[in-house]
Amino acid sequence: MRLQAEDGDEQAAIRAELEARAVAGTLQLDAILALSPAAPSSSEFDFLSALGPVQRQQALRRLLALLRNEEGLHVGDASRLADVSSPNFYRLRQLWRGRAKSGLGFLSGYAGRPTRQPRGVGALGTLGKLAAENSAFELADRSIRGLSKLIQEEQSARIPAYTLDAAARHLRQNARNMPDVLAARYGFRILIDYCAVSLVASGSDGSLKLVEIAWVIEETTQLILAARPVLDVGGCVGQQRATRAARWYIGRCGLDVPGPPAAWIKAVVPDPVSPLDRHHVDRMVSVAGEEHVATTGARRFGRLVTDVIGPILGRIKIIPRATLSENTSAANVRAFGRDILDHQSIRARVAQSVIAHNRPIIDMLRDSRLPLLDAGDRTGTMTSTLNDLLLRKG
Structure with missing residues (x-):
């Protein structure tokens, strides 16, 4: 039954x-x-397609409660309607009021969280000291392991490895992200990787497997630039499709910079x-060059993405060691990927996590002094480099 709002008792x-x-x-x-x-218009709720039935109803309850609160429903009643505590x-109401900037994904527990400083990092006053004592270019080129060791050496107490790496x-x-480093490096270093994540897919035959991206x-x-779930094809074909998607994304969003196909590529295949x-x-x-492409070894998967982005994207855990194992019973999968999802839901959930991750980065790029090309311009350095990787042009 489709409900239509009218006047008086009908509205009640x-x-x-x-x-x-x-x-x-x-x-x-x-x-x-x-x-x-x-x-908001219904087009702003695409993230609902990434949710299971229970989570979708949870998000809709919150939406209903927020609209009713705007009409004058008391916070206590609205919180009970939303099935959340008053605090x-x-x-939720604060996030709702800022939705023009951050979107509506907060309605769902599965929405990607805003980018913020990792837990525990704020307590490390060492970071400001190290940033002041070292050039930005030097810090930009250091490995996570090397920087973790440097930070620990400045601390009197032992710091957990996760906090150190973060x-x-x-x-x-x-x-x-410093202007000089950004101007010299942006668009000239591309990583291509492949690994499992904490999502479980159901096949048409009823089988279960970990999703690989x-x-x-x-x-x-x-x-x-692309995070494409590989669901119905092999890994190499999936990488070709991701490369094509990345080229399209750069052009559509106007994120490339002028230059020939000179980007440095490091890849895992x-x-x-x-x-x-x-x-x-x-x-x-x-x-890319043979020395920059990892073609063998079970431990090669996911090392590039975890080094740059970290072990979690939104609420999707990156689990490199499970790549190709199809082990859906691993503890880390049970913790982060309890739902068995169809292919459409998997694609939507990954897409929403990527959008949340990329949003502040894109804002930073557009506020920078970089000579970004117009949307649709296919002559930039990243677009040209990715085009060289494609077996089929166009």
Whole structure:
């Protein structure tokens, strides 16, 4: 039944019906949005397709409660309608008021969280001291292991490895975002990787497997140019598709810089299982150079993406050692990927995590002095370099 808001008692009846549906878990987006002419458009709720039925209803309850609160429903009643505590409802309301900038993904527990300083890093006053004592270019080129060791040497107490690595990544990224480093490096270092993540896919035959993602990343800024779940093809074909998607993304968003195909590439490729796969590997080696392409070794997967982005993207855990294992019973998968998802939901969930990750990076790039090309311009250095990697042009 499609609900339409009208005047008087009819409106009260509609609101009562919606609240009953919230309790029953049968809310529909269009019916909620019909409450208010100032409500967001349905096109802003694409992230709902990434959710399971329970999480989708949770998000819709929160949306209904926020709209009802704007109409005058008391916070206590609105929080009960949203099925959250009053303090959490105030937090939701604050995010709702800032939705023009941050989007609506906060309605869902699976939405990517805003980029922020890693936990524990703020307590390390050493970072400012190290940033002042070393050039930005030197810090930008250091390894995470080297920076972690440097930070620990400045501390009197032992620091957990996770916090150290997060602090090192934070220190290095701040250096890479400095204007001089950005101007010299952006667009000239591309990483191509392949690894498993903490999402479980269901196949048409009922089988389960871990999702593997083909990654393309601009190293200097952490900008994810493509993160394509490989669901219905082999890994090498998936990387070709990710490369094509990355080229399209750069052009559509106007994120490239002028220059010939001179980007430095470092890549990890899956094992080839067909002649077409072999052509992909050979092309990667030919363009990037044999010394920059990892073709063997089970531990090669995911090392590039975890070094730059870290072990988690939003709420998706990156689990390199599970690549090609199809081990859906691993503890880290149970913790982060309890839901078994269809292919459409997997693609949507990954896409929303990438959008949340990229948003502050894109804002920073557009506020910089970089000579970014116009959207649609295919002559830039990253676009040209990625084009060289493709077996099929166009």
